[in-house]
Amino acid sequence: MKIKVSKCVFNSTHVSEYQDLQLMSHLAEIGDFQLPTSHLYAYTPLINSHDHLVGNWLPKAGKNRPYPTTDIWVEEMKTSPSYLERNKVWFNDGKFNLLKGNAKLLTTLGIYKNIFSGCHVVQDHAPNQKKSYYEQFPIYVPENYRQCHSISLGNWWGGKSARSEWKSTKGKMPFILHLAEGTNEKARSAFGIFERLNLLKPNSLIIHGIALVPPEIKKCAQVGTSICCCPESNLFLIGRTIDIPACMEYGVNLVLGTDSTMSGSFNLLAELKIFHREYPQIAARDIYRFITENAARALMLPEPYGRLSETTSELLLLEPKDDDPFQNLLQVEIPDIALLVHKGTPIYGDAILLSGFKIKEDNYYFFSLSGRQKFVIGHPEKIIDKVDSLLGYHKEFHYIPF
Ligand SMILES: [Zn+2]
Numbered sequence: 551m552k553i554k555v556s557k558c559v560f561n562s563t564h565v566s567e568y569q570d571l572q573l574m575s576h577l578a579e580i581g582d583f584q585l586p587t588s589h590l591y592a593y594t595p596l597i598n599s600h601d602h603l604v605g606n607w608l609p610k611a612g613k614n615r616p617y618p619t620t621d622i623w624v625e626e627m628k629t630s631p632s633y634l635e636r637n638k639v640w641f642n643d644g645k646f647n648l649l650k651g652n653a654k655l656l657t658t659l660g661i662y663k664n665i666f667s668g669c670h671v672v673q674d675h676a677p678n679q680k681k682s683y684y685e686q687f688p689i690y691v692p693e694n695y696r697q698c699h700s701i702s703l704g705n706w707w708g709g710k711s712a713r714s715e716w717k718s719t720k721g722k723m724p725f726i727l728h729l730a731e732g733t734n735e736k737a738r739s740a741f742g743i744f745e746r747l748n749l750l751k752p753n754s755l756i757i758h759g760i761a762l763v764p765p766e767i768k769k770c771a772q773v774g775t776s777i778c779c780c781p782e783s784n785l786f787l788i789g790r791t792i793d794i795p796a797c798m799e800y801g802v803n804l805v806l807g808t809d810s811t812m813s814g815s816f817n818l819l820a821e822l823k824i825f826h827r828e829y830p831q832i833a834a835r836d837i838y839r840f841i842t843e844n845a846a847r848a849l850m851l852p853e854p855y856g857r858l859s860e861t862t863s864e865l866l867l868l869e870p871k872d873d874d875p876f877q878n879l880l881q882v883e884i885p886d887i888a889l890l891v892h893k894g895t896p897i898y899g900d901a902i903l904l905s906g907f908k909i910k911e912d913n914y915y916f917f918s919l920s921g922r923q924k925f926v927i928g929h930p931e932k933i934i935d936k937v938d939s940l941l942g943y944h945k946e947f948h949y950i951p952f
Pocket of ligand 1: 600601602675728757809810
């Protein structure tokens with residue numbers, strides 16, 4: 551089902567001002583049905599460029615932070631109370647088969663974390679899984695990518711060497727790896743190795759890049775290599791992020807990600823607020839670009855990802871909390887998402903907006919939030935019940951709003 555989004559609300563100044571982002575508002579129609587959304591802002595849904603869906607357990611791990619490199623944290627994390635508690639639900643036998651055992655309970659929780667922050671795409675950084683893994687979710691988890699965990703630790707969780715993984719992309723899909731996630735000599739030397747391995751390519755997506763110096767960031771911008779910043783994860787584990795002003799100065803294709811909740815904040819909306827707090831000089835419209843257009847480029851996604859068009863099957867409607875729709879994104883919370891639509895299917899939002907869609911109510915969970923009746927696709931409440939029964943007590947996941 552296609553939804554018609556009218557650009558009737560912004561005056562001409564606003565329309566031309568926002569045209570580069572294809573941000574239009576405030577009226578959405580579904581077929582003949584006009585949504586009662588005249589007071590809402592319309593956006594293309596958001597893209598989370600870095601997550602580990604299976605890893606969204608709480609609380610965070612990091613008793614000896616700040617770390618000179620997360621290579622230390624990766625090992626230490628495996629003995630943290632959080633990780634050991636998660637093992638009771640899904641024990642990772644080291645093979646990272648995310649279709650085995652109870653992995654689906656965890657990966658689906660990760661999907662809901664993203665749904666409740668307005669994302670219709672999430673990049674799941676894990677060893678490549680079978681096709682059916684990527685097809686099971688109600689939002690888009692891209693299947694086409696190759697990866698390496700990191701230069702310093704190699705592909706310890708599965709996959710071939712960084713060089714052979716890049717080769718198998720043939721330049722036609724993103725190659726993703728954690729790089730320079732720290733401040734010590736090992737982290738500082740990672741970019742040089744990355745370059746010597748001939749991985750500095752337009753289809754490479756560097757996650758974190760904390761230790762990169764301006765000349766290295768400039769090279770990324772010149773080649774077209776994308777960089778993903780995960781603000782809370784970087785600040786929490788290392789105490790700093792990549793040199794964001796240098797990324798902006800050289801025009802690198804910068805994107806944002808959450809990382810897992812074992813180190814990051816609880817969702818992408820929270821990451822936007824943290825990024826804005828750390829870098830208030832960066833315009834809200836640029837931040838919007840990081841999680842839409844830039845992300846679609848980094849992940850090499852086809853149309854319509856990253857842009858809102860007048861007729862679309864991808865839509866995010868938000869309550870207005872600010873006169874500026876870009877500033878608005880930095881203020882909204884989970885309850886302020888009025889509607890998230892993916893492939894023409896309503897995913898999450900206000901129950902009152904469901905009336906324009908042909909849906910089966912059994913396929914949705916309904917709940918009350920901040921005095922409003924909300925719906926979400928699927929049955930997350932059953933997942934939480936199952937997790938609770940495996941643990942023998944109730945477990946809170948703060949990114950699930952009920
Ligand atoms: Zn990560």
